[in-house]
Each structure stands twice: as C-alpha cells, then as structure tokens.
Amino acid sequence: xxxxxxxxxxxxxxxPCVYLCLLLTTGLVLLILGVRAWLxxxxxxxxxxxxxxxxxxxxxxxxxxxxxxxxxxxxxxALQNRYPDVRFVVxxxxxxxxxxxxxxxxxxxxxxxxxxxxxxxxxxxxxxVEASLYPHFTLLGQSVGSIFLGWxxxxxxxxxxxxxxxxYAFTLPVFRYLGGCSVGxxxxxxxxxxxxxxxxxxxxxxxxxADYISSNPVxxxxxxxxxxxxxxLYGLAGSCSDVVMVNSTWTLGHILALWxxxxxxxxxxxxxxxxxxxSAPLKEEEEEEVEEKRKEEEAAGDGRCHSVVSIGxxxxxxxxxxxxxxxxxxxxxxxxxxxxxxxxxxxxxxGGCRNxxxxxxxxxxxxxxxxxxVGDKVEFKLNIPFEDLKKELTEATVGLHTMWNEHFGxxxxxxxxxxxxxxxxxxxxxxxxxxxxxxxxQTGFLADDEDSYADAMERILSLTAAERMEIxxxxxxxxxxxxxxxxxxxxxxxxxxLMGTLER
Numbered sequence: 001x002x003x004x005x006x007x008x009x010x011x012x013x014x015x016p017c018v019y020l021c022l023l024l025t026t027g028l029v030l031l032i033l034g035v036r037a038w039l040x041x042x043x044x045x046x047x048x049x050x051x052x053x054x055x056x057x058x059x060x061x062x063x064x065x066x067x068x069x070x071x072x073x074x075x076x077x078a079l080q081n082r083y084p085d086v087r088f089v090v091x092x093x094x095x096x097x098x099x100x101x102x103x104x105x106x107x108x109x110x111x112x113x114x115x116x117x118x119x120x121x122x123x124x125x126x127x128x129v130e131a132s133l134y135p136h137f138t139l140l141g142q143s144v145g146s147i148f149l150g151w152x153x154x155x156x157x158x159x160x161x162x163x164x165x166x167x168y169a170f171t172l173p174v175f176r177y178l179g180g181c182s183v184g185x186x187x188x189x190x191x192x193x194x195x196x197x198x199x200x201x202x203x204x205x206x207x208x209x210a211d212y213i214s215s216n217p218v219x220x221x222x223x224x225x226x227x228x229x230x231x232x233l234y235g236l237a238g239s240c241s242d243v244v245m246v247n248s249t250w251t252l253g254h255i256l257a258l259w260x261x262x263x264x265x266x267x268x269x270x271x272x273x274x275x276x277x278x279s280a281p282l283k284e285e286e287e288e289e290v291e292e293k294r295k296e297e298e299a300a301g302d303g304r305c306h307s308v309v310s311i312g313x314x315x316x317x318x319x320x321x322x323x324x325x326x327x328x329x330x331x332x333x334x335x336x337x338x339x340x341x342x343x344x345x346x347x348x349x350x351g352g353c354r355n356x357x358x359x360x361x362x363x364x365x366x367x368x369x370x371x372x373x374v375g376d377k378v379e380f381k382l383n384i385p386f387e388d389l390k391k392e393l394t395e396a397t398v399g400l401h402t403m404w405n406e407h408f409g410x411x412x413x414x415x416x417x418x419x420x421x422x423x424x425x426x427x428x429x430x431x432x433x434x435x436x437x438x439x440x441x442q443t444g445f446l447a448d449d450e451d452s453y454a455d456a457m458e459r460i461l462s463l464t465a466a467e468r469m470e471i472x473x474x475x476x477x478x479x480x481x482x483x484x485x486x487x488x489x490x491x492x493x494x495x496x497x498l499m500g501t502l503e504r
Contacts, residue, residue: 036180039154039178046158050087052087053086054089054157054160055160055502056091056163057075057076057091059165059166060094060126060129060149060166061126062092063105066313067188067410067411068166068167069109070271070410071186071188071271072090073114074112074271074484074488075186076090077113078487079492088118089120089159090121091121091123091153093126093129093149095124099117099119099120103117111276121157123152123153123156126149129146139192139227139230140226143168143233146171149171150168150174161181161182161183161184162179162184163183163184164184164185164186167188167189169191172237172238173237173240176240184243184498185245186245186246188251188407188408189407192231192258194254196227197231231258235258241259241261242497243495244264244266245265248269248428248433250428252267268487268491269481269482270482271483271488273484274413274414275483277417280390282419306398307346308348308399308400309392309420310347310350310351311351311399311411311414311415312411313352313354314359314361314365316361318351319403320361321368323453324365325372326457327378328372330453331377345457348378348396349380350381350392351381352383365380393420396418396420397468398423399412401422401424401430402425404448405425406424406428406429406430408433409424409428409430413482416434416435421468421472422444422445422475423444423445423453423456424444425447426452436478438474439474441470442471443475445459
C-alpha cells in the first residue's frame with residue numbers, strides 16, 4: 001500500500017507532535033506523582049512529630065470583620081468542642097499581627113472565644129488574590145493567584161482535611177490531587193453566577209461591568225465568552241469538593257447549576273449573633289411617649305434624630321454610594337436642608353476595611369457625602385468593637401442594606417434581631433430567606449433603586465410607634481432560625497462524613 005507524498009509529509013509532521021504530547025503528558029503525570037509523594041512525606045513527618053489528625057481552614061482574610069469571618073470562628077468553635085483530639089490550623093495572609101491578636105480580634109468583634117488556641121500559618125503572597133492586582137480579567141487573575149497561594153499553604157502545612165471557608169474553589173483540586181487531602185468547602189457566594197452573565201448579556205453597567213464594556217457590543221460579547229469559559233472551569237474545580245455547604249437558597253441554586261453535586265451539597269445558614277441582640281429589650285412601654293415627644297420637638301424644629309444604620313464591609317458590591325444617594329433623596333423629601341437643623345435623620349455607615357483599597361473607598365464615599373451636601377448627616381464608623389456595634393443597632397430606627405444579590409446577609413439578620421426596621425435589597429438572600437413573611441405578617445421592607453429606597457425610608461419613618469413595634473417584634477421572632485446554635489448543629493451534621501475519615 002503506497003501513500004501520496006502529501007500524506008507522508010502530513011504524517012511526518014503529525015507523528016512528532018503526537019510523540020511530544022505523549023512525552024509531555026508522561027512528564028506532567030510523573031511530576032504530579034512526585035510532588036504528591038513529596039507532600040505525603042511531609043505529612044508523615046508532621047504526624048511523627050505531632051500524632052493526631054489535622055484540619056486546616058483556608059481563610060486569607062481571617063483578621064477581617066465580615067460575616068465570612070464569623071462563620072470561620074463559629075465553625076472552629078463547634079469543631080473544637082466536638083473533636084477535642086483534632087488539631088486545627090488556619091491559613092491566613094494577614095501580616096503584622098500574631099495569632100493571639102487575631103483571636104483577640106475575633107472576641108472583640110464577634111463575641112466569640114475558642115475553647116483552645118489554633119495554629120496559624122501566615123502566608124506571604126496574599127497579594128496574588130487581591131483584585132487590585134488584576135485590573136482586567138479579574139476573576140481569572142484572582143483564581144490563578146489563589147492556586148499559587150494555595151500551593152504556598154500546602155507546602156507550609158499538609159493537613160488531613162482541608163476546608164475552603166472563603167470561596168477560593170480553585171484551591172480545592174490543589175489540596176485534593178497534590179496534597180492527597182479530603183476537601184470540603186463553605187460557599188458564601190459563587191465566584192461567577194448566571195446573574196452575572198445576564199448583566200453582561202443585557203449590557204447593564206454595574207460594579208463588575210464597566211460602562212465602557214456595557215456600552216460596546218463587541219466587548220460585551222467577548223466578556224460573555226470569557227464568563228462562560230470561566231464558569232466551566234469554576235464548576236470543574238468546585239466539583240472536587242467532597243462536601244459542599246452553601247449559606248442560602250440563592251447560593252444553593254447557583255452552586256447546583258455550576259458544580260453539579262446535589263448529593264454532596266446542603267444549605268447551612270451562617271451564624272448570626274442574634275442572642276446578643278435579642279438580649280436588648282425593645283422599649284415597648286416607652287415607645288408611644290417617645291413618639292409623642294418626637295412630634296412635639298419636631299414641631300419646634302429641634303427634633304429627636306432617627307438613625308439609619310448600615311453594617312457591612314466597605315467593598316464595592318455593598319454599594320454604599322446607593323445608600324448615600326437614597327439618603328440624600330430622603331432628606332429632600334422630608335423638606336429639610338442637607339446640613340440644616342430641620343433634618344431629623346442621620347445615616348451611620350458601620351463596617352470593616354480589609355486593605356488599602358477599602359480605605360480608599362471610604363475616602364471616596366466621604367467625598368460623595370460632601371459633594372451631595374450631606375457630610376454633616378453621615379457618620380462613618382470603621383472596625384468598631386462589638387459592644388459599640390450593638391449599641392448603634394439597638395438605638396437605630398432603620399437598618400439599611402443595598403447589596404444586589406447578597407448571598408445571605410448576616411448584617412440584615414443582626415439589624416432585625418437588634419430591633420431595627422430592616423430595609424434590604426430586593427434580591428438574593430434577603431429576599432428569599434430573611435425578609436420574608438412570618439406568622440402571616442411583614443418583617444421588613446425591600447427596595448432596589450434610589451427612589452424605592454427613599455420611598456421605603458420615608459414610609460418607615462412615617463409609621464406610628466405601634467406599627468413599627470409590630471414589624472420589629474415579628475422580625476425578631478423570625479431570626480432565631482439563624483442563631484449560632486442552629487449553625488453549629490447544621491455545620492457539624494454536614495461535616496460528619498469528612499471528620500469520620502480522619503485517622504485517629
């Protein structure tokens with residue numbers, strides 16, 4: 001059988017490529033097996049020095065003050081109480097602090113004290129997961145960066161069980177296939193979602209869809225392809241998890257669509273320190289007197305000041321600028337001059353700053369307040385202690401939340417438990433899980449733009465004390481299902497299959 005010259009030429013070109021691919025594949029497999037064997041040797045050496053299983057949590061920002069950090073400390077507390085012979089480790093990228101200072105911060109911010117100390121592994125390259133490092137293709141850049149950060153964590157300490165508690169799904173295959181660990185994950189928010197795809201397809205400008213992209217059909221089409229490809233990779237990485245816990249009904253729907261692991265996925269509502277807020281009584285008996293006094297003082301032009309309080313880290317998706325703009329409209333509708341004595345409402349923004357980028361954002365928000373003429377009616381309170389937070393919430397009239405598609409909304413729950421009348425974004429967890437009817441009645445208000453927020457705040461402030469009290473009491477009763485105790489029971493039940501694999 002003879003072959004044409006062109007066929008022989010093609011074969012002479014293809015065959016070396018096939019051999020090269022086989023050689024590279026074999027080399028890659030051998031490299032992975034070698035790395036895995038080296039890491040297992042490190043693990044055995046660690047077991048020789050300190051017998052007993054080890055569970056490691058990957059939480060590069062564990063010294064921050066957000067809801068994700070509350071989940072971390074409550075999870076550690078529950079596991080330490082249940083499994084006293086297990087060693088617990090936290091991978092953190094925080095620098096310039098000690099482990100004792102981090103634990104003291106958890107006690108101060110969240111009122112959480114661990115039964116015994118944990119080991120901290122301080123990572124040096126957290127910059128790799130900072131959004132500021134990737135002005136373009138941010139999702140991909142941060143995900144690739146998390147792989148390298150995860151590799152640093154794995155080489156520093158090889159655990160028996162690895163838990164990603166901050167949403168870095170691309171670290172899961174690193175620990176599973178290279179480290180030989182069992183892996184689990186607690187997902188606060190999918191890195192990408194069908195809602196994000198819809199925003200790009202519909203060319204809507206948002207914090208993660210710049211105006212120059214949303215206004216250009218070609219760039220929008222390219223971004224849709226990029227998002228679809230990234231969603232595929234994200235799903236493959238997430239499917240490596242042996243146990244998947246999600247924090248809300250909204251997150252559950254997106255993770256099931258992307259990771260496709262329904263038998264390993266369950267909803268574990270995050271812990272909210274409702275008891276600390278529920279212990280503060282609603283001043284029911286004094287409310288009517290306060291209301292009458294407020295009306296008299298308002299008529300005199302020197303009224304009691306209602307506070308509208310927002311709690312949440314100063315991240316772009318929290319949309320604090322929407323709060324400030326809606327508050328400006330509220331002042332205009334109430335007939336007061338911004339900065340004038342007649343305005344009987346103030347806005348208090350409480351939150352934590354993770355890094356310089358967040359601090360710069362606070363400066364920008366302060367500038368927006370000055371630009372809108374409400375600087376003297378807006379207060380910023382950064383990284384305040386838990387007792388100060390509790391005081392602000394229990395004295396507030398309105399609890400304000402503006403994040404679009406918030407995965408859950410611990411701050412929303414805390415506002416409701418503290419006795420504020422909650423006004424949350426009409427999407428995500430607040431809409432599906434939290435600000436829902438309870439015992440046949442209303443538990444709060446929902447809005448989605450400047451006008452609807454201003455309308456809702458105006459309506460809340462115009463309610464009688466008795467009407468507000470009815471909403472507050474019903475909301476308080478509804479949030480007991482989000483307590484620390486409920487979280488610990490659900491978390492331990494979900495973790496039981498993984499903890500059972502540990503060698504004793």
